[in-house]
Amino acid sequence: MTLVARFLLLLTGILALAHYAPAGYWLAAAKPRRAPTVFYSCVEQRFLLLRSERGELLRADPGGKSYTREDFERLLPLDNYLQLYKDGRMPKEIRGVAITPEKLRRERVNLRLKPEALDSPGAPLHPLFESQSGRVRLETPADMLRLGAGAEFIEIKSNAVNRAKSEKLRLALAAAEFTFPVSVAGGNPTALKPYDEGLFVADATGSVFHLRQVKGEFELDRLADKAAPEDAARWRALQPRHIHVQEQDNRELRALIIDTAGRAHLLVGPQYRLVTLPFEHYDPSQMALTVRGDMLNRLATASSADRVEALVFDRDYQVVDRYTEALPPATAQPAGRWAKTLFPFTLELASNGSGYLGWHFEAGNPWAWGLNAVCAGGYLVWVRKRPWNRGRALDLAAISLGGWYGLAISAALPGED
């Protein structure tokens, strides 16, 4: 019992120090590190960067040339059109395309997927909107669609299954040869959107279906069957891991799909074209993915604190240009190097890549492990004239693994001779 108690105290102390000491250190030492925001100038057809350094916004190009705010806005007229119209500096056409405020607004695309969205808690309940209710605005449905081993509607007010509606959906799914259980489902649960795209649902085999409710009837399409012949085979091979739906005014980008291999795909247009984003460094568990678009281009950016990668597409989704920048990791900065040496390991509960709390350990550098050996040696010298027992052996193990964390706890709670 004594050993168990001592083990528990040492373990609790080491983990508490590994969690709180680095957190305190970074509160004092951290400097903001943000990936630059990448823009693509439709005027000069090259990348521009907006960096945040030492609390100031720096506007530059990848070559390092700085720009004034006015120049920056002039080079990015489709991103800054409100200001340019106000100043009377907005061009009437760009690259032969006539620019009007109405088209500018309608053609803007903005889609963002955070890495934790791929691994976050959630209930398998989805509102299936009536897509064509005839009302001016979308109305949140009074039931929820439960998707899992089966599919059924639950009336929210009565908290009871709507058997008639569920049976109707079951027949529609059976007719479409949908195989349960559902592996992934994606929809946009808000009524504050320009229209309703419905749900994209992948069945047990990975086949993706598009489910909509139109005037009370279910429309269910297997995308491999609806897509153009050149895309059908790719749809059949796709194994989705996550489906993100965010309706846009121009109805062009219908969904963003991350597959089990970590590739990102856009679902484009009425023919369900599958456009794979050819990133070289995209890691969906660590990087945020944004897709922005305007009348002339689409810009897909994957970014984390360590790297940013951007791809520019024309309106036919052919890659026009790409930009990659590796940012100095936190451990390359002096504070980071010191942290790696000072702390044998750190423990964090939250992580950028997950909505779940977990035990996220990060080891220190070889110097830190050398420091552990010094601490263990110091402990042996300290106890050399005292009787050796199992408690001392436990302390030594704690100090060898936990370094000064273990030494601090052993010293604060000395064992018995």
Add this chain to the structure above:
Amino acid sequence: METPTLSAAPPSGGSPFQAILFKEWIKLRFWWALLLLGSTGWAAYLCLRLRHVHQFNDAVSVWHAWIFKSYLFFESYCYVPLGAGVLLGTLQFLPETLQKKVRLSLRLPLGENRVIGCHLRAGLLGLALILAPAAALFTLTASVYFPAEFRANLALTLAPWALAGLAAYLWTAALLLESSWWRRVICLLLGLGALRVFFQAEFYDAAARLLPALTLWCAASVALPLYACHRFRKGL
């Protein structure tokens, strides 16, 4: 507070645990009833508030608040198990240590581990009985207004709070039985640092992956009061 009679023999020839449970019941029944009333009363208030929210708001909004914003309606109960654990541990062991009554218990022919183990079992049982009606009320209310998924979310959200209560009870007992003030302070800091982890989740189910380790840690915490008692008996 009545002073119970210390006896190794149970009142009607039962087991030593029954005898100690009876002794602790005599000592704590008033405070235990108060804690039960407080916990259950607060839970009942939260259930009534959920009913009110459901009646006066659109049920659809209530469900959306749960599914997409993680609003579980019972969040303000989170520190009740912790408070109950600390209070019950204090009420059970403070008189024992202040008046050195624990020395008498340790002289019983049961062995120190068994005696303190019986005290802890009695306390943990009492704490579980304080928390159980609240959990039952939450589950019952949730099953009226929400589907099974909500109850699963609720269970995984309540579990770390309940474990924190049990751990707080054990650490409080250890702190009070510990004879060295320095060790009390260090153990208090360690306990506070560790118990904070039980309340880190900001979304339902977010602590699900911590639960196995937290449960093991709570179970291992039983060793602390036994160790403190061992030190107390040896006069360390």
